[in-house]
Amino acid sequence: MVVNANWKIGSFSRFLQRRTHSTIKDWPNLPNCSNPSYRQIPGQHLHRLQWPSPPRNILLVKKHHDERVRASVVEFARHVNQAYKDLNILLEPSVIDDFKNDLPFAFSPPPHSAVSEYNRIVDAVVTFGGDGTVLHASSLFSKCRMPPVLSFSLGTLGFLLPFTHHIRDFCDYKLVFDELVTGKVRLLERTRLQCAAFNVDGTKLSRGDFSIDITNVMNEVNLHRGREPHLTNLKISIDNRFLTETMADGLIISTPTGSTAYSISAGGPIIHPCVSTILLTPICPASLSFRPLVLPESSTIQLQISENSRGSAEVVLDGRATCILNKGEYMEIGRGDSIWCVSRGEEWADDLRGLLKFNMGFVERGTRSGWE
Incomplete structure (x- = not known):
């Protein structure tokens, strides 16, 4: 009887584990990506995006082991799922456990074919973290073209992030994402x-x-x-x-x-x-x-x-x-290949002053950072 009881407990535990991991949807035959075109805005170094067909698949890439980032991803994904019924939310296999109860509508690819599947279906990438998160997103497309990237500054460094100051508190994501989906955003080409x-x-x-x-x-x-x-x-x-x-x-x-x-x-x-x-x-x-x-x-x-x-x-x-x-x-x-990053347009000069303290003397640095 003890053997049978242990077997039943073990079987029930394995059942719960399988059920828990299946809350994130398996990878179905999602539609192929819609490769956008880019045209330069006259008189500017930025570009406009034009979708040949509406985007369908959005990959979310997050910084690991950060509860604030996790909460932001959940809020963002739930909004997209409610406001854009035709958009699919994609997650990396490595973060499935972080969202097994919160995002049952999300999709995640098989780990062995994730990179090739990203190239086939991802229309745009949204990152939540710092510069390292953007670099990680780039590495997922290191063998192929990179879809347009929208990055939110929720990490340590923000030199690659277009909204370091304006969306630091993650408050305007609805407007910015809608502009990405409708092709109204401005993009900076990074080689x-x-x-x-x-x-x-x-x-x-x-x-x-x-x-x-x-x-x-x-x-x-x-x-x-x-x-x-x-x-x-x-x-x-x-x-x-x-x-x-x-x-x-x-x-x-x-x-x-x-x-x-x-x-x-x-x-x-x-x-x-x-x-x-x-x-x-x-x-x-x-x-x-x-x-x-x-x-x-x-x-x-x-x-x-x-x-x-x-x-x-x-x-x-x-x-x-x-x-x-x-x-x-x-x-x-x-x-x-290039990476097309959603841009405000003026963040490079802002980052030189704000992050690198460009041409700022020691006295001025101390005053601005509250040392006095």
Whole structure:
């Protein structure tokens, strides 16, 4: 009888578990995405969005382990479900447990096919968090085109977020989302970098089952010596022409968007996101004459571990470590696909003043932050 009782309790527990996890809807045959077109607004650097057919599938991407963010996602999703009957709410498989009781109308893809399904059906992405959440959303579309992105500042940093000041308290989301659905929003084009890793003989680099195929990154490609005690020797070529060989902690290849990330900490310049360029910034080079380079966005940059190097280099894409490059192996980096971000239009200058305290003296900083 004890055995039977335990079996019944165990069976009931497994039943409850299955029932709990099934509250988020399984992935049906949702309609394919409606690829929008973009046209520049005359006299501005921003663009308008035009849907060929109404959007149907919206992917929500959130910051993890934050109750305020979770509550905002629930409020937003419930509003969309009530106000837009033809719109489907999509969630990542990794956050299903966070919403198993609150959003029974949401859809979530099978984990093994999530990335390919995103490319097929997602019309727009809405992020809830900080800059890291936007970068994570970009990584979900690293092998394909990125749908338009609407980002709400609910995290730590907000340099990539268009509504850092105006919607900090998440109060105007209904108006902004309606403008996205109806095509009334203004969008800022942020370029991405496309990169791939190769062996000495030019074949694709692989480590077991893993290979760095053509991948798009939003901020930067970083080659760094990592835990190696020695500096890394890197050969740099631009458009198949040898530029120099450097001994340094590493190199950063960044987009204009990424110019205010790791690159600025390494001494790189600040570049407006609308400038068509690629930025090359050395990390602690063993030369006072190696300065950051601003290159045309049409450039193809090759970074190769020199045969003279005493150490390897770790490849980091938008803050995610991917693999180690050894002697003779190399990366090729060029312009990739763009990300179209909903924009207010003036946030870049606001962020320079508000987040970077641009050209603000110590006395002025103290006054504005309440130190006096």
